[in-house]
Amino acid sequence: MEESKEKMRVKEGATRLSKYRYLEIQIVELMGGWVESIPEAEVKVSFGRQMYQDIVHADVIGKRLPELKARQERYHATAPSDGFVAMLEKIWHQKSTVHRLTALYRVLKPGLVSALTDHLSFIALPEDEPTERILRSIIEAERDDIEWGGKIITKLIHNDTALLRESEAWEKELQSLWDACGGLNADSNKTATYSFKKKFDYSKQPARDARWIIADDSTAYSEKNWSFDTAEGKLHLLHDLLNSEYITVERTGRILAEFPDLPWAMRIDMARQSWDEARHAEIIQRRLEELGGYVGMYPVNFWGWEVDVNRPDPLERLALSNMTFERESSKHVRDWIAKAKKQGDNASVQLLEYILADEVTHVQYGLHWVDELTKNDPDRRKKVLAYPKNLLAEEHPVGVRFDETINKRSD
Numbered sequence: 001m002e003e004s005k006e007k008m009r010v011k012e013g014a015t016r017l018s019k020y021r022y023l024e025i026q027i028v029e030l031m032g033g034w035v036e037s038i039p040e041a042e043v044k045v046s047f048g049r050q051m052y053q054d055i056v057h058a059d060v061i062g063k064r065l066p067e068l069k070a071r072q073e074r075y076h077a078t079a080p081s082d083g084f085v086a087m088l089e090k091i092w093h094q095k096s097t098v099h100r101l102t103a104l105y106r107v108l109k110p111g112l113v114s115a116l117t118d119h120l121s122f123i124a125l126p127e128d129e130p131t132e133r134i135l136r137s138i139i140e141a142e143r144d145d146i147e148w149g150g151k152i153i154t155k156l157i158h159n160d161t162a163l164l165r166e167s168e169a170w171e172k173e174l175q176s177l178w179d180a181c182g183g184l185n186a187d188s189n190k191t192a193t194y195s196f197k198k199k200f201d202y203s204k205q206p207a208r209d210a211r212w213i214i215a216d217d218s219t220a221y222s223e224k225n226w227s228f229d230t231a232e233g234k235l236h237l238l239h240d241l242l243n244s245e246y247i248t249v250e251r252t253g254r255i256l257a258e259f260p261d262l263p264w265a266m267r268i269d270m271a272r273q274s275w276d277e278a279r280h281a282e283i284i285q286r287r288l289e290e291l292g293g294y295v296g297m298y299p300v301n302f303w304g305w306e307v308d309v310n311r312p313d314p315l316e317r318l319a320l321s322n323m324t325f326e327r328e329s330s331k332h333v334r335d336w337i338a339k340a341k342k343q344g345d346n347a348s349v350q351l352l353e354y355i356l357a358d359e360v361t362h363v364q365y366g367l368h369w370v371d372e373l374t375k376n377d378p379d380r381r382k383k384v385l386a387y388p389k390n391l392l393a394e395e396h397p398v399g400v401r402f403d404e405t406i407n408k409r410s411d
């Protein structure tokens, strides 16, 4: 059979890959930045999962690029055009969940899949088989996401015809912006010069759906004082932990969006943590419901949120939440496991052991990145490590203590 299309050459292949990588990273940042202001719990959980999946896509593409002679870091994520960046900026500012999901699952991800499919249609084989394998696995994962996205959009629109029309108009508008700038295959001789930052206002608390009851007074909040010894205590503790898991999906997602210049390996860790916490939320809610509980049965408090995400230094956030709160939480979970074992509550033991394994890893992320990024900056290290200590000396919600061993390790 005669081939009509010329096969793709090394340079063009690399140029295209760096654009796919740019879009995957942008999608991670959109989800990470949005997750705190999206009330729908199932969207939060899926974003946690997909942030990690998409950063891994960006990572495998990033590893292929130097093999295709694109060795300099600046070639590893290329914005396709100014128009493309302006379209993403417009998407970033959307406030409604339906509009956000419409952008992701009806325009950006389908656009990515069609660019990857086009790439495969004239890939040189077996010369470029490594790229082929990567693109096929990404296409498969993105198709699953698009299918999930379509279902959740339909569910959220429900029978609201006005919202349906708005969503359709928004999709059309975006599609024409995509087409006008040439999408991912814009003229590769022109490089984009436009860029924008994903900025955040001061945040009191993340968005929650109508089931949740918020206790504003952190000093009166004493859920952590319950014991895993009793059936009632278990419900209180699991419910409080469920809220913390969502907070952690949200705060790690936000680091990805707010600090695009952090080391790549650290960003992968943050995305991984977001996925872990999303799974924790799922399994804790499952156990809570098995034990007769439900979301919203007790009030929750966001003290730990406000003192984290409003800090300008991401390392202060890790020192507080990964190194202090998650370390504290690991101690509690160890105690719960011991109590559940005594009671013969094997179902709780099984899931808490997995959660503990992840939490210990999250504490390590904090220790590692604070160490690594302050090794030549003792002043910053001092300031970062002092933050949780000073904060917890002033304000002391019930059940949260400062752990002195933190400073011992890093001094």
Ligand SMILES: [Fe+2]
Binding pocket: 245, 248, 276, 277, 280, 355, 359
């Ligand atoms: Fe967790």
Ligand SMILES: [Fe+2]
Binding pocket: 248, 277, 326, 358, 359, 362
């Ligand atoms: Fe964690």
